[in-house]
Amino acid sequence: MSSAISVNNLSKQYGQQYALKDVTLEVKANITTGLIGPNGAGKTTLMSLICDFIHPTTGQVRVLGHPANDVALKGRVSILPQDARFLKSLSIKKQLAMLAELQGFAPAEAHQESLRVLDLVDLRPAQNKLPEHLSHGMLKRCAIAQALIGEPELIMLDEPTAGLDPSTTDSIKAVIKNLQNQATIIISSHNLSVIEDLCQEVIILHQGQLHAHHALDQIVVKQEALTVKLADHPTAEQVAAIGQIDWIKSVKTGKPGSCLMVIYYDPDATEDVEINLLMALKQQGMTYREFTKGERLQEYMTDHF
Amino acid sequence: MIKRLVAQDLHYALRSARGVLFLVFFSVFWFWVFSKFGQIDTQWLRNPESTVLLSWLFDPKTAQALFIDRHPAFSLFFLVAINTAPMFVLLAASDQTANDIGSKYLRFLLPRCQRTEIYLGRFLGCVLLVWAAYITVSLVAALWVVLFNGANLAEIMVEWFWVVISMMVYVLPFIAFMSLCSALVGSAGLSALLGMGAYLLVVIIIGIVGIRYDGAAELVGWILPNTIKPWILLMDLGQWLKSLLVAAVYVVIYGWLGWLMFSRRDI
Structure with a gap:
């Protein structure tokens, strides 16, 4: 080009x-x-x-x-x-x-x-x-x-x-x-x-x-990641619990107060990722507000600058 | 492209604050001057005793050219016009590029035209505005002299032509001087202030230096285009051509300096 x-x-x-x-x-x-x-x-x-x-x-x-x-x-x-x-x-x-x-x-x-x-x-x-x-x-x-x-x-x-x-x-x-x-x-x-x-x-x-x-x-990762905007910023325990789920590769949270969590998952390890994640969030007592496929540029910029 | 820029500049000049301000000041001033014309016995200027006085004010040749060879009333207008021209031209030409640099309007123009075209277009737009103003006012003066001072129409029209082309030449270097000032600053007000300030400063320096060193004052005087005024006042073809040539040199020098500034500055 x-x-x-x-x-x-x-x-x-x-x-x-x-x-x-x-x-x-x-x-x-x-x-x-x-x-x-x-x-x-x-x-x-x-x-x-x-x-x-x-x-x-x-x-x-x-x-x-x-x-x-x-x-x-x-x-x-x-x-x-x-x-x-x-x-x-x-x-x-x-x-x-x-x-x-x-x-x-x-x-x-x-x-x-x-x-x-x-x-x-x-x-x-x-x-x-x-x-x-x-x-x-x-x-x-x-x-x-x-x-x-x-x-x-x-x-x-x-x-x-x-x-x-x-x-x-x-x-x-x-x-x-x-x-x-x-x-x-x-x-x-x-x-x-x-x-x-x-x-x-x-x-x-x-x-x-x-x-x-x-x-x-x-x-920004557009595949194999989900960005969740939560009602409250996740606690360390909640993040650790989510991170232990077998099909989740890693979890990243936004800056304190951002109420953001990015989940990186293995697509081969599970089907219906979104539904499974919603259930996991519910188990941890976490309420979500927004659900986006992939990472967001906003978080990339917030993380780096 | 330059033709379009000039047309747009003239179109806007009649609607913008700077154009209207110039035209209002110019009209009010000339209205006042014409209102006083009726009270002056211009024929007195032709008398031998007044010729002696005028020869002291100018020089015998100029006095004769203005008040004996030509109609004294119209020559009086010419004298007022040429002596006040710097003030009006510095005002009229103060905003060639300055405001548009400050407001960044040039950023709308630059993707469409070259800097040279913008600079030249603004200069020519200003020249046409000032020329139009002086052509109009001198035409009014000519008719005034015919109607109220009993001058011969055909003779006055010849003199009118001389006055118009003389004023056209005389104002050019002042407009170029303001092209330079306008390219240096970011607002029309500041540009006018810079132009008038620089003009006054040189005049004061000439006055002070002239007290002791006449030759040096004459040399400093060459900074300003007023130096061509005595030649223009003689209303002689040879002298007019000389003033045209020197005016062109002034335009090239001021214009080139202004262009250097405008082409190199961030807009």
Whole structure:
């Protein structure tokens, strides 16, 4: 599989502080990649470097085979920047049409394109509103809309669901899912369920450095594990008792108070794993709230950072 | 691409706070100036005694070019326009890229256009806005002089043409100067403050240095594009071409410095 982005020994330094340090990675084309990490990990910096918003201190970036500032990339790469603001006193439809014109649309087509992308984010009713009259969530949707103008080959979304209500989050996820066959997508998000639902690969940054870059199922076990969210955090005795069950290979608990328990099992040793586990939990007087197949990215991140 | 950026910049200039602010200040000022025109006996400027006074203020050649060879009322307008131009241009051109750097709006533009196109587009948008403002106000002044000072329409239209092309040349380096200031900071207010502050600082330095070292003051004076003003005021083709050439040099220097800043800065 060819790479959409190639990053080589990339560093960005602000004074003595490294925002990104010596990162080398390749993002595969035509898949959706998640970019995660704690606050200050360098996610936005990496996206900004890929888009040539900021210049690297050292290292190189190649996007779709070109240097990040190459004219050949204009209109082929789009981004939802985290903190960019629209112009004041100009309707969002007009602004989207202006951006579409800059991507090569004729004025009439640009108008239609702005309406199309507003439809994608359910914002057509607000088309004539000024940005200063829109809520944070609506502005976010509008910013997502501008990233969907035209047919970009690479779409980068920095925190696409931050500040959105659950229903809008779901509709944005649906929009992204629809784009997955048409473009390479990179999503940076603290909402790890979004990453799990949408991404095939995950890049984890920590303190400006590359921590991991793997397929999602290499980072978290998707098979032969069950994650249980309990009503109360399990005691050591309860964990030990569960761990002694013959078909269970090991048990891992989350941080105190997380009420999480991950069960790793041997699929050959038992059938109806879920039912057997529920019975075992009942025997130990443990009440469950959620049951998920596989490990969750959330726990991986909590364990490591 | 640049054409589209310029069109969008002009479209937005008429709706944005900075554009409206400039146009309001500009209109109010000229409304006030025109209201005073009726109270001035401009023909007095043609008298021998006033020519002596004006020759002391300017130089005999300039005084003759402005007040004897041309209609004194329209020349008076030209003098006011050229002397106040730096102030208005520094205000009008203060926000070429500054606010969009601060608000990170440029992050919506950069995936679609090159930095060069954005920088040039904003400069040209500003040039057209300022030119349009001066073309309009000088047209009003020309008609005013014809209607209220009894000037000949055909003669005034020739003078109007001279004034317009002179103002067009004179404002260019100031706009380029503000391109540089705008690329340095992250808000239009700060950019205007930086531009006006730097302008005033140089003027003060020239004044102080000029008390003792006239030659040095003249040298420092070359930092600002005001140096081309005396040539423009002569309203002579040769002098105008000379000012055009020097204005172009200013534009290239300021513009290039601004471009260096804009191309290298994080946005």
